Structures are given as C-alpha cells and as structure tokens.
Amino acid sequence: MEGLTINEAAETTGWSPRMLRYIESAGLIEPPRTPKGYRIFGPGELQRLRTLRELLARFDCALSDVAFARRYASDSELRAALEHWFERRPERPEGVASDDWLTWEQRKHERLLATDTPPRLTETTAA
C-alpha cells in the first residue's frame, strides 16, 4: 500500500480516526481512496494534518475558522466585500470635540470613499 490507512495516519498525526473523517467532511482534506473506498494518506496529507494541529493550537482557532479563511482566500468577491467592510471603522479619536464627531465621521467617510485610502489596520484590543 502506497500510504497509510486511517488508523495509521491517526497515530502519526495525533488526530483520531473520527476526526480525520470529520476534517475531510469539513472540506479541509481530500485523501484519495483505494478502488474499494479506503482512504490513503500520503506524506503530504500527513504533513498537512500535523501542520493543521499546529495552526489551531498556535492561533487558537477552530476548524471552521480555517475552512472559512480558505473560502475567504479563494473567493475574491467575498474577500473584496469583507475587506471593504473592515476598512470602514468609524472611530472617534481622542481630540475631537463631543458635538463635532458626527460631522467628522461623515467627512472621514467621504474621504475614504473618494480617495481610495489604503487599508487602515487599527488593531484595537477587543475584550
């Protein structure tokens, strides 16, 4: 056999066989099958599976997050729409007077619309 079966793959990747099937059902892997339908895991797939574990742990995110990020990365329409949404971050800076901020907001919005401003990555620490 030119690769590992699901139980062997489970052992070398740290995933359970159940989870390997689940990950496949989530669309994140697509191991080839023998003519009789047995999954075979080649070295590339095993590597991807190990890396996936690392990613989830290191960035504390979920399988569904990775699945959506994949969609985001490959669907340019989705990406464009979301990026556009991200850029419009109405925030009131400290120095703006209280009854001016609405107007300021509007002007900022207009500026953004008009001048094709590059993405503003204001990483505000959310609770």
Add this chain to the structure above:
Amino acid sequence: MEGLTINEAAETTGWSPRMLRYIESAGLIEPPRTPKGYRIFGPGELQRLRTLRELLARFDCALSDVAFARRYASDSELRAALEHWFERRPERPEGVASDDWLTWEQRKHERLLATDTPPRLTETTAA
C-alpha cells in the same frame, strides 16, 4: 444627543438591540459611549451594521466568520501561516524511496518547525 441610541439604531438597521450588544461583544463594532455609558450610533456605524446584514445574507456566513476573517486580514502572521497551509499540495516528491518517505516526512516537519516558528511574542495570548 448626536447619534442614535441603541433602540433607535436597532430600528434603522434591522438588528435587535440585543444583537447590537452581541455584535459589539464579538468585537465587530465599537460604538462610542456618552459619559454615562450609553452607546451612540453615528451614521457610519449604522451603515456598517446594514452592510453587515447584507454580507451575512449574501455570502451565507456567520458573525464569527466575519470576526475571524478580520483577524485573518489584519494579522499577517496568521495569514501567512494559513496561506502556506492552503497551498500545500499533498504529494510525494519523486526522488524519495518508498520506505524512506516517512523519515523524510519527519525531517521536513522538523525543518518547518525550526524555520517557520516566529519569535515568541507574548502577545499571542489573545484569549
């Protein structure tokens, strides 16, 4: 009062007041507050909220998806790691002998861990 209160904002955006608070708790909006803590929704925020409804409906995705996509778009380390993962073709290179590939795999894995791991920023504890 400049800007709408949460109930008024709810009415013009289609979200419930409950959901507006929830969306804020998810980190997707950050409406400013009056000195006594009342949220005020300016035109920019209202527009964002309407657009958000559109996005979720049009692309059939969840608030948590949008939140993660935002993280993905602004965290270049996360983006690099995931993009790298997406692009990997699960394939065995030609030159590796059949009973060597597992070891080869292991070595590659170690190489990746060594070179791919970025400087440990204590900021990764974003729970």
Add this chain to the structure above:
DNA sequence: GTAACCTTGACACGATCGTGGTAAGGTTGC
C-alpha cells in the same frame, strides 16, 4: 476463513453561537 481492519451512519454529549427574554439598577426627558 477468520481476525483485524475499513466504510458509512447514527446517537450522545459538552461547548459555543445566535437570539430572545427578564431582572436590578442608573439616566434622561418632560
């Protein structure tokens, strides 16, 4: 030829998401 594997399908269960409600208490408007 049988034991050990693989397949899909289902039930289950805790955790989280999305959403509504309610309660206790402070603020605003008139």
Add this chain to the structure above:
DNA sequence: GCAACCTTACCACGATCGTGTCAAGGTTAC
C-alpha cells in the same frame, strides 16, 4: 418625580461544532 429609556448580568433554547462510541456491513491480510 415618574415614565421611558439605558446599562450589565443572568437564564434559556435551538443549532452547530468537536469528539467519542457503537452498529452493520464490506475488505484485507495471513
């Protein structure tokens, strides 16, 4: 000074995620 609003903090509920386990049946290995 009271009604109508706002705040946070809970409880609840169906849906989905992540995960285990088990059953019924086909396949492989020796």
